[in-house]
Amino acid sequence: MEKKLPELPHSLKDVAVFPEDPRYDDVRSNDYKVGQPKIVILAENEEQVRDAITYAAKIKQGAEFPFSVRCGGHGLSATSVNDQGMILDLSRMNQIQVIDKEKGIVKIQAGALWSDVATKLLADQLVISSGDHGDTGVGGLAVSGGMGIILRSFGLTIDRVIGGTLITADGERHELDDLNEPELFWGIRGGGGQFGVVTEFLFQADKVTTTDSEFSIPMVIQTINYTITDLYGFTQAWHAWFKNSSNKLTSILLLNKGADQTITVQTRNFWYGEETPEARAVLAEALHLGNVSAKTEVAMNYADFFPDEHARIDGKNTAFGKNTLVTDIPQAIAAEMEKLLEPPFVYGVELRALGGAMNDKAADFNAWSFREAEIMIAYWVNQAHADEALRLFQPIQEFGQGIYGAYSSDTSTAENLRVWSNQTAARLKKLKQVYDPMHFFTQNREV
Template structure:
């Protein structure tokens, strides 16, 4: 059934995509979720975002806001509602080279950001895939390939331009609307539509990159070796581990990135990873320009190609029992995909109350995903032994944004503050979607 929408304002002419439009097929869904919104709006500037928001609210339909559409919850689309898609707002500008301040519009993809900054010798740590949108990641946290060296993406946001629920446009910074900026940095999805960020980049051109595969024991000793090394490793090194059952064996695929162009220092940082586990299966390393890690080759339309259910939690340090529980989950009957990200380093330099991401004393993020035909019930069964061991969670790897998830992502005083600010800036809860605070 096609819903009848009210006439579009002049500012949105040719910027409303409805079923039957040739563009609709490529705009209706996200990376994980196929959906059927009544309309997708494509504003090209802040004024048009205001008009789009007003038009969306007039329809009285569910509202979703999308930057890249990689969010695991699928919240950036809906069935029968309106989607404000920011993908045409993708400009990247170095506004102060000496201070390394970059203005990035929320609809840009991180591959475009890396490509635009490369001629200046600058980079922003920003997730691990070039197709991820700026807005979603930069309002949720930002665990990227440089995370232990740079910190989270939100740690370097200096200002943000936000369209509030009533259509007011606010520039939030340290000296004006600092509470709004605090919420944007980790809980921004609930305060408004962030249309642009001012982010402090770092000086970076080439990095060391290694792909390592090692055989690991089912008792978890190899995971302890990895976690123990990362606890003392140079903070230029960040790693991600994927556990892959292989026959009766378990393989750890380790991606290592060193924020340094010195071959000697890259080699020294990576070397201890080669002795993890019971056997080195594969290893290759090279120097590469940072944009190669979040390549423009990643750019693609999102058409629901990877349905999944995902949850996560953090470990301060990894005990033998923690490691054994992780390997048991990875090899168990429900077969979740288990991934781990090294944290610590620059992430933990920030005070816990400096942003809406409060988890500043952890060393490891553990992520579990199931894929069809397995569903949330199988994920919960596999995750149950780990749920008792982890502390907190990260919004970017949680596909079910309910009250329980909110309390893990925004614990205690952080959650109270997030709730107050969401209610202050969006009293009707139009941006809150499926988040339930009570």
């Protein structure tokens, strides 16, 4: 007979969802996994977050009881949901407040979605770089990294976090910034959720000035489809193009196998700013990188790139992703990338331009280790073929410097070791021993 859960504290009784609740199917899943938790807490305030943590911690002292935190439910590793444990859902803690418009200081709760953030900040001509999808939650991205479509201009999302509120496993509340518990503040920016639950963040947003009356936060998005036969030559030309261009440019490629030994390349180039002569010249150069089969170009507001996405998440996404961070793509690695495209279960190989503002920070600025990386190589396959994908990706994995943990479906211990450099991992391990010595927060990537 299954053991019943202890009685809930009064603060949680009205926000708890059990399997028999009609709301259960709407709150138990991540985009990549259908969870089977014993209980979901739809927290509305910090008191409920604290009480949920301490309640779960007491159960965990005597039994296996997974504890997950979900903000947007978009995380590739699917650790925001679990089976037979508790999911702490922060989606109701979604307030976005501009503290100082002129200085660009913004307070955002962890459960907000980035599409809502972009829309809210548009009126004040403020912008915070986020991920590629509007339904990504603030909390998961803002403790892990954050590679957005304006990354080379803005840097990582975590690079603009200037404060945060953390609830640790003992229920203590920590107000963090460069002056208050600076080492722990360093750790939550890139260390993930292994020290506690960050309930809100203080960001330094970009203040945009423009002469364009049509767009408050203008950007130009260029899409190009190439058909190529020389992958190495193409990637060399692409790398040189974006590296020698303005930091206002960010570029993302998706490679797939084409007909007759060709490779198709779907390209999205993002220019952060107005469509100036410089922008037109840089984007025109992209048309000479390979054989162009289709192209478009459109100007829009940054917020318009992120549609209002509040769809139900049901765990049906079949993608499995791996990645590695590199400084270049030599010919041998280009040859290995071509091999990745051969199997029928492949969704594509993604190349993402890094560098720019991301690389301006020192390696120890926060807990993101790999500041010299200039390209991310990501491999997307059907999750039913994950084991074969791991084998195929191994030569590229060994060449890379490390990985972006939030962009990987691989939850193995070996993968966790790739998320941080040895020096960064050593600092994080010391923090773990101080703030979570009983290893309560184990569902996330952990040193």
